[in-house]
Amino acid sequence: xxxxxxxxxxxxxxxxxxxxxxxxxxxxxxxxxxxxxxxxxxxxxxxxxxxxxxxxxxxxxxxxxxxxxxxxxxxxxxxxxxxxxxxxxxxxxxxxxxxxxxxxxxxxxxxxxxxxxxxxxxxxxxxxxxxxxxxxxxxxxxxxxxxxxxxxxxxxxxxxxxxxxxxxxxxxxxxxxxxxxxxxxxxxxxxxxxxxxxxxxxxxxxxxxxxxx
Amino acid sequence: xxxxxxxxxxxxxxxxxxxxxxxxxxxxxxxxxxxxxxxxxxxxxxxxxxxxxxxxxxxxxxxxxxxxxxxxxxxxxxxxxxxxxxxxxxxxxxxxxxxxxxxxxxxxxxxxxxxxxxxxxxxxxxxxxxxxxxxxxxxxxxxxxxxxxxxxxxxxxxxxxxxxxxxxxxxxxxxxxxxxxxxxxx
Amino acid sequence: xxxxxxxxxxxxxxxxxxxxxxxxxxxxxxxxxxxxxxxxxxxxxxxxxxxxxxxxxxxxxxxxxxxxxxxxxxxxxxxxxxxxxxxxxxxxxxxxxxxxxxxxxxxxxxxxxxxxxxxxxxxxxxxxxxxxxxxxxxxxxxxxxxxxxxxxxxxxxxxxxxxxxxxxxxxxxxxxxxxxxxxxxxxxxxxxxxxxxxxxxxxxxxxxxxxxxxxxxxxxxxxxxxxxxxxxxxxxxxxxxxxxxxxxxxxxxxxxxxxxxxxxxxxxxxxxxxxxxxxxxxxxxxxxxxxxxxxxxxxxxxxxxxxxxxxxxxxxxxxxxxxxxxxxxxxxxxxxxxxxxxxxxxxxxxxxxxxxxxxxxxxxxxxxxxxxxxxxxxxxxxxxxxxxxxxxxxxxxxx
Numbered sequence: 001x002x003x004x005x006x007x008x009x010x011x012x013x014x015x016x017x018x019x020x021x022x023x024x025x026x027x028x029x030x031x032x033x034x035x036x037x038x039x040x041x042x043x044x045x046x047x048x049x050x051x052x053x054x055x056x057x058x059x060x061x062x063x064x065x066x067x068x069x070x071x072x073x074x075x076x077x078x079x080x081x082x083x084x085x086x087x088x089x090x091x092x093x094x095x096x097x098x099x100x101x102x103x104x105x106x107x108x109x110x111x112x113x114x115x116x117x118x119x120x121x122x123x124x125x126x127x128x129x130x131x132x133x134x135x136x137x138x139x140x141x142x143x144x145x146x147x148x149x150x151x152x153x154x155x156x157x158x159x160x161x162x163x164x165x166x167x168x169x170x171x172x173x174x175x176x177x178x179x180x181x182x183x184x185x186x187x188x189x190x191x192x193x194x195x196x197x198x199x200x201x202x203x204x205x206x207x208x209x210x211x212x213x
Numbered sequence: 214x215x216x217x218x219x220x221x222x223x224x225x226x227x228x229x230x231x232x233x234x235x236x237x238x239x240x241x242x243x244x245x246x247x248x249x250x251x252x253x254x255x256x257x258x259x260x261x262x263x264x265x266x267x268x269x270x271x272x273x274x275x276x277x278x279x280x281x282x283x284x285x286x287x288x289x290x291x292x293x294x295x296x297x298x299x300x301x302x303x304x305x306x307x308x309x310x311x312x313x314x315x316x317x318x319x320x321x322x323x324x325x326x327x328x329x330x331x332x333x334x335x336x337x338x339x340x341x342x343x344x345x346x347x348x349x350x351x352x353x354x355x356x357x358x359x360x361x362x363x364x365x366x367x368x369x370x371x372x373x374x375x376x377x378x379x380x381x382x383x384x385x386x387x388x389x390x391x392x393x394x395x396x397x398x399x
Numbered sequence: 400x401x402x403x404x405x406x407x408x409x410x411x412x413x414x415x416x417x418x419x420x421x422x423x424x425x426x427x428x429x430x431x432x433x434x435x436x437x438x439x440x441x442x443x444x445x446x447x448x449x450x451x452x453x454x455x456x457x458x459x460x461x462x463x464x465x466x467x468x469x470x471x472x473x474x475x476x477x478x479x480x481x482x483x484x485x486x487x488x489x490x491x492x493x494x495x496x497x498x499x500x501x502x503x504x505x506x507x508x509x510x511x512x513x514x515x516x517x518x519x520x521x522x523x524x525x526x527x528x529x530x531x532x533x534x535x536x537x538x539x540x541x542x543x544x545x546x547x548x549x550x551x552x553x554x555x556x557x558x559x560x561x562x563x564x565x566x567x568x569x570x571x572x573x574x575x576x577x578x579x580x581x582x583x584x585x586x587x588x589x590x591x592x593x594x595x596x597x598x599x600x601x602x603x604x605x606x607x608x609x610x611x612x613x614x615x616x617x618x619x620x621x622x623x624x625x626x627x628x629x630x631x632x633x634x635x636x637x638x639x640x641x642x643x644x645x646x647x648x649x650x651x652x653x654x655x656x657x658x659x660x661x662x663x664x665x666x667x668x669x670x671x672x673x674x675x676x677x678x679x680x681x682x683x684x685x686x687x688x689x690x691x692x693x694x695x696x697x698x699x700x701x702x703x704x705x706x707x708x709x710x711x712x713x714x715x716x717x718x719x720x721x722x723x724x725x726x727x728x729x730x731x732x733x734x735x736x737x738x739x740x741x742x743x744x745x746x747x748x749x750x751x752x753x754x755x756x757x758x759x760x761x762x763x764x765x766x767x768x769x770x771x772x773x774x775x776x777x778x779x780x781x782x783x784x785x786x787x788x789x790x791x792x793x794x795x796x797x798x
Binding site: 143 | 367
């Protein structure tokens with residue numbers, strides 16, 4: 001995207017449902033995300049159990065960590081027995097595994113994919129590059145802390161984490177979901193302005209509407 | 214290889230020749246002879262493979278050094294052609310007509326160093342950087358650590374916590390006599 | 400594609416003999432004419448090898464123009480390496496290419512040793528050769544799973560990546576890590592081979608050969624595999640030097656390009672191997688060349704295990720690495736990775752930090768120039784197979 005075209009694009013950019021009739025406006029969402037309250041106690045416990053036992057991950061190899069995701073699907077480590085399956089589209093996934101460092105070009109796509117996932121959604125961050133920048137702490141193109149841009153539930157340490165470490169991370173995520181503590185979707189909705197300000201500070205080439213449903 | 218260099222010496226003036234290994238030579242020429250030398254080497258002397266085209270920043274001498282690495286599959290010798298250009302007016306003639314993939318290297322150099330290749334196809338497009346507003350990042354005056362600390366948030370405790378002290382106090386408290394925490398054969 | 404469609408379900412009266420308009424041999428694309436669609440096979444997609452994007456302009460099902468976007472994995476390695484001393488550089492340089500990190504470690508160490516004038520002992524050279532061949536094998540097994548998976552046969556990927564796991568176990572015995580080893584340092588290798596390693600490796604070679612015979616029966620004699628890959632992405636021999644094509648892509652067109660035999664390094668002159676070429680230049684020839692190379696790699700590993708000396712030093716004497724100043728000079732070292740000629744260009748200026756380190760990735764031109772030329776007039780269902788058949792690796796393109 002040429003630098004001189006960015007300002008023109010911003011003026012022409014509009015929400016997807018601008019100019020539609022009242023009946024058709026509701027087909028495209030232009031509302032900010034709102035926090036969702038949990039249902040009554042026993043139903044929510046059952047739903048949490050169901051969510052924890054069928055975690056579907058988004059097949060997006062964002063960085064180095066993706067090379068240890070492929071052995072997870074083979075017979076030796078076998079993640080399918082835990083109910084974990086890779087899905088190609090964010091609409092059908094509930095866990096986003098961020099494998100390692102995120103460059104600025106990738107963090108824009110991570111934010112878009114994360115916002116397109118339907119809640120409740122969880123994020124697992126692998127490696128030490130997501131915690132404090134890792135060995136690319138002085139790079140001009142990788143971010144240092146990913147939890148300033150999207151909410152993170154579990155960190156798995158290592159470089160790369162072994163497949164067994166990854167399964168241990170999934171296990172901890174399951175326990176947290178069943179205890180009702182994984183609230184990334186609501187944290188994102190409540191602190192929406194703070195997250196968006198952080199993202200816009202880093203992603204200079206912002207040529208999309210604010211809400212990427 | 215000596216014959217090839219002698220034949221080349223009869224055409225233009227070579228400033229220096231370095232024989233780094235048995236199969237690697239570096240020669241330095243002036244920038245106006247570059248197109249002639251490259252097309253002669255490619256068509257007459259069978260140096261048909263362009264391995265890379267890269268730049269080195271010599272900020273003390275106010276010059277960029279461009280290196281063109283060619284390879285001959287008959288005598289199996291690498292030949293590096295070095296050209297020095299001025300750092301302030303950084304422009305070089307484009308060789309996209311000789312090799313069909315040279316525009317990729319020239320696009321990367323324009324983005325990373327700011328060296329312009331007038332006439333090269335797609336030279337103004339971005340290669341890896343998106344929304345970059347600073348100076349070309351590979352120049353020596355760009356301080357990457359300062360930029361990273363300014364733009365991205367740091368997690369506190371990176372330089373203050375000493376892992377050795379932490380391990381000694383928290384994890385290995387029952388071995389008070391060992392002064393270092395490490396393996397015996399280390 | 401240029402005949403008028405005679406199906407009874409087709410209600411459009413369209414003269415397809417004019418699609419797409421050509422001018423000077425190239426299609427003229429008018430994006431306002433409602434004939435073309437822009438499709439973004441983006442970074443979050445199972446049909447690209449790694450994290451890169453392809454922007455396609457299609458007309459129905461046929462690609463008219465393709466453009467590759469890289470940069471999603473850019474970390475600024477070359478700037479980072481200028482800020483680290485020579486001995487600190489080897490810890491990060493293996494992460495430039497994710498499926499095959501050992502080639503980068505070897506090249507960085509070889510360049511630094513050449514500039515500093517260090518000669519490494521004999522046993523270290525044998526162990527380095529063994530390490531490089533094992534990593535080539537692991538990368539080829541992953542590629543084979545990817546090539547079959549891009550056409551829809553996912554079971555081959557399960558077999559080969561499962562077998563690759565056992566080779567990663569051997570790596571863990573030898574170096575301490577599964578994927579990133581950081582084992583070859585300037586001066587030699589870090590630690591010696593453990594006991595019983597040679598016997599375990601030889602057993603694993605027998606198991607891998609059994610698996611490869613199964614794969615040959617299931618994949619290379621498969622009618623669908625042959626009919627989808629034959630004729631896809633033909634590289635004529637004249638195109639090889641024009642576009643800087645290296646590796647198995649060039650060997651499948653008949654050219655004899657292999658760095659291990661043209662400019663031998665380490666202990667390759669003492670091993671017995673011959674160049675594998677094929678004619679045809681299409682994706683099926685490339686798959687066959689790579690399959691033969693897997694067998695060649697297994698042969699080389701068993702030869703190295705037989706010839707490996709049992710005793711010997713593994714590290715040469717290097718000066719105090721904290722204040723190591725290397726004299727001024729520059730060099731270019733090459734090695735053969737699974738994708739082709741991989742090179743490191745290092746310039747030193749007499750101080751503790753290198754002046755410039757450049758990594759010439761083997762698939763620098765394959766993914767961008769070559770793919771953009773070969774994808775024209777193909778169907779969009781073939782792009783994934785074409786990308787895997789050229790064996791591109793995005794992290795080494797943008798470092």
